[in-house]
Structures are given as C-alpha cells and as structure tokens.
Amino acid sequence: GNSVTQMEGPVTLSEEAFLTINCTYTATGYPSLFWYVQYPGEGLQLLLKATKADDKGSNKGFEATYRKETTSFHLEKGSVQVSDSAVYFCALSDRASGSARQLTFGSGTQLTVLP
C-alpha cells in the first residue's frame, strides 16, 4: 500500500535559519505529491505540490523537488520566520490505487521558529 514517512518533530529553529523537513514515500503508481501547512486551531492549507518526477513546487519561499529515484519530496526554506511556526504535512495522491482514498498523509512535523 501507499505510505508517507516524515521527519519526526518537533523542530525548533532560530529566525533566518535554513529549514529542511524530510519526506519519503511508497506508492504503487506515479503519485502527485503535496505539502500542507496547519496553523494552530485551523484546517490544512496547501503549501505546494508537484505532479511528476523532477517537478519543483514552490510557494512563500518554500520549495520541494519530486525525486523519483529516491522517492522523496523534502521541504526546504532558506530563511524561516516566526510566522512559519506550524505543523507541516507531506501527502501523496496515487492514481493507481483506484479509489477516492488516494490521499495519504504523513504524521506531520511541528515547526517552531524562535525570534
């Protein structure tokens, strides 16, 4: 079956530090990959996505590259801000699985950025 494995948190960084949150996946087909962000007490929002190998998704200074050879989709940001403090979820959508359950989420990584 499909699965997503995320770097365990929590992650604590100082403002302007470099961020990497690792995400690797297992899928039966050719998935699309997503990063979502969840602020306290809210729902999830899409941060970025990539739909095929070697695609790079980017938004708000965050980037992630779809690496088929390493089955990875690591999230990076060059200089984090206090406002980036949130929980980040990696997810995949596998067209080969044949049902509306294609969305598979990782367990989430809590990021705290200190001023």
Added chain:
Amino acid sequence: DGGITQSPKYLFRKEGQNVTLSCEQNLNHDAMYWYRQDPGQGLRLIYYSQIVNDFQKGDIAEGYSVSREKKESFPLTVTSAQKNPTAFYLCASRDGDLNTEAFFGQGTRLTVV
C-alpha cells in the same frame, strides 16, 4: 468566494449523546472526506464519499455515521458508540482530477463533558 465550511467551530457533548458536525462546500467537488486529528497526531480517515448517495468507511469508522444526500453536503454524526470522541474533526473536498489538492474546512473541535 468558493470554499468549504465546517460548523460549529467548537462543540460540547455530554456522554451518551449523538452529535452531528456540518460540512458544506460550494466548489462543485465530487469527493468529500472526514478526518479525525488527535493532539500531536496526524490525520485518520473516518469516511469518504465519491458521489452523491455513496460513501465508504475509512480506517476508523466505528462509532461514526455519514450521509451524502446532496453534492454540497457531507455531515458526520458522532454516535454514543464512539468510545473516545474528543478530538479535532476536519472535513475536506476534492474534484476528480487526481493532480489537484484537497481543500479543508477550518475544523470542529468536539469535547465530551
């Protein structure tokens, strides 16, 4: 504005009572989902629906029920059979293109008192 709306944001229930959480979307999406999130945990799928009048159990359906009488609406009932219902509940919707993302509501925090 198009979006997905959950209500209420906070809900308190006495033990032994059923309670229904509302989820409405005006995005014209076919698929809708209910997830449960416990503190510090990821998302667990409760139920999902691909089309009107059809729905499927997710990983933790016991103690929950749903209906999908309209495309826009996918209410979740937490029954008294759910042993530990206190949690944050998230509703999501998605269209038929599997390259697109799911859209989430703001969530309902249910507390059993």
